[in-house]
Amino acid sequence: MSEPILELRGINKSFGPVHVLHDIDLVVNPGEVTALVGDNGAGKSTLVKCIAGIHPTDSGEVLFNGQPVQIRGPRDAADLGIEVVYQDLALADNLDIVQNMFLGRERTKAGLLDETDMEQAARKTLASLSVRTVKSVRTQVSSLSGGQRQTVAIAKAVLWNSKVVLLDEPTAALGVAQTRQVLDLVRRLAEQGLGVVLISHNMNDVFEVADRIACLYLGRMAAVVSSKEVTHGQVVELITAGRSGDLGIARPEAATI
Amino acid sequence: MTGPTSGTRPDEIRRHNRTALLRRLHVDGPSTRASLAAELGLNRSTIKALVDGLAEAGVVAERVPALRSGAGRPSLLVLPQPQAAVVIAIDVRVEHVAMGFVGLGGEILGRDSWNLHRTRDPGEVITHIVESARLMADDLDADAVGVGVSVPGVVRRADGHVHEAPNLHWTDVALGKRLEAVLKLPVQVGNDAELGALAEHVRGAAQASSDMVYISADVGVGGGVILSGQPLRGTGGYVGELGHMVVNPRGNRCYCGCDGCWETEVGEPALCRALGLPDDAPRGTVVAALRALDDPSVLDEFAGWLALGLANIVNVLGPELVVLGDLYTALPDAVVDSVSTAVQRRSLVSRAVGGTQVVTSPLGRDAKLVGAAELAFEPVLETL
Ligand SMILES: Nc1ncnc2c1ncn2[C@@H]1O[C@H](COP(=O)(O)OP(=O)(O)OP(=O)(O)O)[C@@H](O)[C@H]1O
Ligand SMILES: [Mg+2]
Ligand SMILES: [Zn+2]
Numbered sequence: 001m002s003e004p005i006l007e008l009r010g011i012n013k014s015f016g017p018v019h020v021l022h023d024i025d026l027v028v029n030p031g032e033v034t035a036l037v038g039d040n041g042a043g044k045s046t047l048v049k050c051i052a053g054i055h056p057t058d059s060g061e062v063l064f065n066g067q068p069v070q071i072r073g074p075r076d077a078a079d080l081g082i083e084v085v086y087q088d089l090a091l092a093d094n095l096d097i098v099q100n101m102f103l104g105r106e107r108t109k110a111g112l113l114d115e116t117d118m119e120q121a122a123r124k125t126l127a128s129l130s131v132r133t134v135k136s137v138r139t140q141v142s143s144l145s146g147g148q149r150q151t152v153a154i155a156k157a158v159l160w161n162s163k164v165v166l167l168d169e170p171t172a173a174l175g176v177a178q179t180r181q182v183l184d185l186v187r188r189l190a191e192q193g194l195g196v197v198l199i200s201h202n203m204n205d206v207f208e209v210a211d212r213i214a215c216l217y218l219g220r221m222a223a224v225v226s227s228k229e230v231t232h233g234q235v236v237e238l239i240t241a242g243r244s245g246d247l248g249i250a251r252p253e254a255a256t257i
Numbered sequence: 258m259t260g261p262t263s264g265t266r267p268d269e270i271r272r273h274n275r276t277a278l279l280r281r282l283h284v285d286g287p288s289t290r291a292s293l294a295a296e297l298g299l300n301r302s303t304i305k306a307l308v309d310g311l312a313e314a315g316v317v318a319e320r321v322p323a324l325r326s327g328a329g330r331p332s333l334l335v336l337p338q339p340q341a342a343v344v345i346a347i348d349v350r351v352e353h354v355a356m357g358f359v360g361l362g363g364e365i366l367g368r369d370s371w372n373l374h375r376t377r378d379p380g381e382v383i384t385h386i387v388e389s390a391r392l393m394a395d396d397l398d399a400d401a402v403g404v405g406v407s408v409p410g411v412v413r414r415a416d417g418h419v420h421e422a423p424n425l426h427w428t429d430v431a432l433g434k435r436l437e438a439v440l441k442l443p444v445q446v447g448n449d450a451e452l453g454a455l456a457e458h459v460r461g462a463a464q465a466s467s468d469m470v471y472i473s474a475d476v477g478v479g480g481g482v483i484l485s486g487q488p489l490r491g492t493g494g495y496v497g498e499l500g501h502m503v504v505n506p507r508g509n510r511c512y513c514g515c516d517g518c519w520e521t522e523v524g525e526p527a528l529c530r531a532l533g534l535p536d537d538a539p540r541g542t543v544v545a546a547l548r549a550l551d552d553p554s555v556l557d558e559f560a561g562w563l564a565l566g567l568a569n570i571v572n573v574l575g576p577e578l579v580v581l582g583d584l585y586t587a588l589p590d591a592v593v594d595s596v597s598t599a600v601q602r603r604s605l606v607s608r609a610v611g612g613t614q615v616v617t618s619p620l621g622r623d624a625k626l627v628g629a630a631e632l633a634f635e636p637v638l639e640t641l
């Protein structure tokens with residue numbers, strides 16, 4: 001039986017007087033795509049930033065591989081094997097692909113960067129994903145298309161042998177075909193055994209790629225459902241009303257911020 | 258390579274040589290004019306004429322190789338141009354459909370895939386394929402020239418009619434005809450394991466083997482066979498149901514009507530049970546469980562059945578190589594090694610040939626997609 005790779009228990013987070021996340025429980029299983037959905041302001045990005053160590057949580061527990069962990073910053077998250085891909089600020093524009101893939105963790109040989117090694121590893125990683133990217137891994141990121149940039153950002157997770165990848169609206173700025181391409185890559189990452197959390201507002205995309213759907217409503221986890229067992233309509237209801245039939249929060253009207 | 262017979266007209270000889278050269282570039286990638294001449298047994302002036310013609314048509318490009326070996330004028334490197342011929346490859350699996358636009362030379366130029374969770378209705382699958390094809394064609398600015406489709410079922414090769422694809426719950430689907438009507442392109446449909454074998458033969462573990470068997474598990478189990486370099490096909494093309502070889506008369510009932518088919522012992526649900534997972538666990542979950550396996554002995558029984566079936570197959574078909582594909586590529590090395598050893602010990606054919614090798618596919622999950630692309634390319638290379 002496979003254990004969850006990442007587990008959140010009772011996470012709370014406030015910004016000053018604003019209570020944004022209420023007692024969030026969430027399990028991320030290896031090999032599954034878990035979609036995280038919710039209306040604007042529901043708390044999706046905040047939750048991802050709490051996991052990534054960008055925001056400290058007020059209370060609650062994070063378990064990685066069954067062990068309680070403290071994630072105090074992006075470095076801690078990366079060390080555990082958690083990679084985060086954001087909508088836009090995923091890469092540094094003024095650097096090339098290799099530099100981006102190694103940013104903050106340059107390989108060193110006797111204290112110096114080993115450029116040849118890094119270049120080879122970057123090239124090998126991109127080839128292993130068999131996606132068409134660019135002619136040279138020395139291309140400046142600023143000259144890549146949106147889809148290529150997200151591919152490079154996601155490839156970092158493979159290069160660093162990450163266990164969990166969190167993607168916060170990775171396709172929001174992309175056209176339809178590029179979106180499909182990135183989602184296909186996301187699906188293939190999961191099929192290699194990684195735990196994937198994908199934030200998206202597009203229900204079609206969610207159903208086409210996700211195994212499970214976690215629905216946030218006003219900062220509360222309304223329900224986590226199997227994408228095989230629910231309809232679009234049910235998920236939309238969970239997002240907009242916190243409840244759909246037997247699913248969801250018992251008294252959503254009592255849920256206030 | 259069979260040479261043109263005497264009495265052949267010069268343009269037929271040129272056509273034949275052009276196809277041979279294209280196939281060589283498509284399969285093995287960029288080559289120098291000198292090595293093309295040597296490998297195809299043609300003189301340098303013939304190669305020059307062929308390459309010039311192809312370059313003029315935009316099918317290949319030439320450039321000076323980056324790394325020079327030795328002194329003197331370097332032989333020009335001939336590169337196939339992916340955009341010169343693009344095919345659509347479609348891999349219909351039990352839980353997903355994967356699709357790609359594949360260029361001359363085999364590069365995957367664009368991809369799409371989607372869950373088949375809610376519906377496997379053939380009409381809806383076809384509609385989605387057509388939508389995706391339009392999207393990708395626009396995005397890549399590519400006009401596809403052919404289509405190859407892999408289906409986990411019994412397929413009539415002549416017209417791509419799917420008789421039965423039990424795990425998809427498809428019966429008598431005129432997939433080839435229906436796709437041709439909407440895509441307005443030649444469509445070829447093949448059994449998934451047969452196309453996996455083709456992919457391994459052209460681009461994977463079996464490039465140097467002319468007698469090989471490809472076995473794969475994607476929910477069910479299928480096999481593709483290449484003997485003397487040619488795919489083995491029965492009447493109408495119906496061969497490959499190796500998963501329904503009965504190995505355990507006291508075993509579980511199979512949907513095909515028999516008891517104890519090999520598939521019931523070595524299919525994805527059987528592997529899930531051995532790992533303590535639900536029968537229908539997502540693929541990634543199964544892969545993750547195999548990666549994290551502390552105690553490979555939980556797979557002993559599974560590995561025993563795998564070896565038993567493979568020993569039968571090796572005795573009957575006499576391949577030099579068995580390639581395990583798809584889900585089996587995630588099996589721990591120790592398990593594959595033990596299966597390989599058991600097959601060599603039990604199969605007298607294996608012993609006679611000095612040990613049939615059992616290896617996992619380097620193409621992994623993409624084998625059938627790659628095979629579907631090669632199926633589509635076969636007629637294309639002759640007319641380009
Ligand atoms: N740094 C911050 N300081 C104060 N309030 C914040 C901060 N970040 C987020 N919030 C508030 O927290 C709530 C949740 O925001 P969050 O960005 O997590 O929502 P979201 O679900 O990602 O929405 P969207 O779909 O629009 O991206 C909002 O009310 C937002 O205004
Ligand atoms: Mg957000
Ligand atoms: Zn059977």
